[in-house]
Amino acid sequence: MSSTRVLVLNSGSSSVKYQLLDMRDGSRLAVGLVERIGEETSRLKHTPLATGESREWTGPMADHEAALKAVSEELARDGLGLDSPELAAIGHRVVHGGKLFTEPTVIDDAVLAEIERLIPVAPLHNPANLTGIRTAQALRPDLPQVAVFDTAFHTTMPESAARYAIDVKTADEHRIRRYGFHGTSHAYVSRATAKLLGKDPSEVNVIVLHLGNGASASAVEGGRCVDTSMGLTPLEGLVMGTRSGDMDPAVIFHLMRVGGMSTDEIDNLLNKKSGLIGLCGDNDMREIRRRIDEGDEQAKLAFDIYIHRLKKYIGAYYAVLGRVDAVAFTAGVGENASPVREAAVAGLEALGLAVDSELNAVRSDEPRLISPESARVAVAVVPTDEELEIATQTYALVNDSRNLT
Ligand code: AMP
Numbered sequence: 001m002s003s004t005r006v007l008v009l010n011s012g013s014s015s016v017k018y019q020l021l022d023m024r025d026g027s028r029l030a031v032g033l034v035e036r037i038g039e040e041t042s043r044l045k046h047t048p049l050a051t052g053e054s055r056e057w058t059g060p061m062a063d064h065e066a067a068l069k070a071v072s073e074e075l076a077r078d079g080l081g082l083d084s085p086e087l088a089a090i091g092h093r094v095v096h097g098g099k100l101f102t103e104p105t106v107i108d109d110a111v112l113a114e115i116e117r118l119i120p121v122a123p124l125h126n127p128a129n130l131t132g133i134r135t136a137q138a139l140r141p142d143l144p145q146v147a148v149f150d151t152a153f154h155t156t157m158p159e160s161a162a163r164y165a166i167d168v169k170t171a172d173e174h175r176i177r178r179y180g181f182h183g184t185s186h187a188y189v190s191r192a193t194a195k196l197l198g199k200d201p202s203e204v205n206v207i208v209l210h211l212g213n214g215a216s217a218s219a220v221e222g223g224r225c226v227d228t229s230m231g232l233t234p235l236e237g238l239v240m241g242t243r244s245g246d247m248d249p250a251v252i253f254h255l256m257r258v259g260g261m262s263t264d265e266i267d268n269l270l271n272k273k274s275g276l277i278g279l280c281g282d283n284d285m286r287e288i289r290r291r292i293d294e295g296d297e298q299a300k301l302a303f304d305i306y307i308h309r310l311k312k313y314i315g316a317y318y319a320v321l322g323r324v325d326a327v328a329f330t331a332g333v334g335e336n337a338s339p340v341r342e343a344a345v346a347g348l349e350a351l352g353l354a355v356d357s358e359l360n361a362v363r364s365d366e367p368r369l370i371s372p373e374s375a376r377v378a379v380a381v382v383p384t385d386e387e388l389e390i391a392t393q394t395y396a397l398v399n400d401s402r403n404l405t
Helices: 064-077 109-117 126-139 152-156 168-173 183-196 250-257 263-272 275-280 285-293 297-321 331-336 338-345 357-361 386-404
Strands: 005-011 016-022 027-035 042-048 055-059 087-094 145-149 205-211 215-221 224-228 326-330 378-381
Touching: 005 126, 005 386, 016 064, 016 386, 027 064, 042 064, 064 126, 087 126, 087 386, 109 126, 126 145, 145 386, 152 183, 152 224, 183 205, 183 215, 183 224, 183 326, 183 378, 183 386, 205 297, 205 331, 215 297, 224 297, 250 263, 275 285, 275 297, 285 297, 285 331, 297 338, 326 331, 326 338, 331 338, 338 357, 338 378
Parallel strands: 005 087, 087 145, 205 326, 326 378
Antiparallel strands: 005 016, 016 027, 027 042, 042 055, 205 215, 215 224
């Protein structure tokens, strides 16, 4: 029997998201989520796509091992168990791959050690990713496990974009540089945008705007990332749901010296209590738009700050690329919030950018153009699919190595 299935695991500190895909056509066989791992009220939601009928379970789940065992049991109930010979590999989302991992990588002890070594630059994410990998390895020690890194797509950035202008020795000693994140999404969306334009990725320059609760922009030249807005950590760049994005670093010294705040308090402030939620108390763009429609000034200001930053990045990446063929909006806000797309592009006609309001109002799950036919630069909405990208990269790698042996 040929092995054509890939299980994609995205392990967070207290959650595991998973999808089982059939790589003959990239279709989903099952999707699910375990939340609140380690609590009394852990919750598993599992949906086999054959029936589309979700099953939910709530109860104590001590750790990731218990969570993955429960997932494995749910899959087995649908005849999709992890022991199936049809399972070709498990693909893991790994947030930080540093400079070394430029490609998806079959996981061995040396790879695990390197992911572990990167924990100081990804203290929230890499430990959870490691736990997910180790648990999956224990369940299927014979199966190839592949790490697909959020940072990999950005490793093509030139040093001029990747380095901060700080003392080189200090930077190198602490591995301080701009790594970028959401790379799997930027890779997928930039390629899908080229396809939408009927071109090869090597022929087009795209500005990708991944606007979800976390948000990042990237400048992609002929299929290669040349700049991105997130940096050492996912805190830099755009205004996000709860993160500040760009800011004068001296704000931090000021908060320490004058505000008497600790490092952890500032970390929490900038990562969890800033961005849209810090500006207006809401981080959901739907709620912010609703408040604006009711005349709420605070929500309007938060929206304006969000758009101002976005526009600055569009302009900056236009300059970095020199020639832009398309601007692609993706992720929760980018795919759904037409007012964000309209406002981000408003006034940029001189750059060849415009949005057709009728096309912009269309709701669809398909990649689509929203710019007028006459526009010099295509503006597109391209739904992202990180799980499919992880599965595709995992499957390609496993097949390649099989062919080599
Ligand atoms: P993501 O992180 O990609 O899942 O995006 C989540 C965010 O997308 C939410 O916090 C909302 O701000 C936004 N979002 C989701 N659906 C909509 C919608 N229909 N209209 C506007 N914003 C949306």
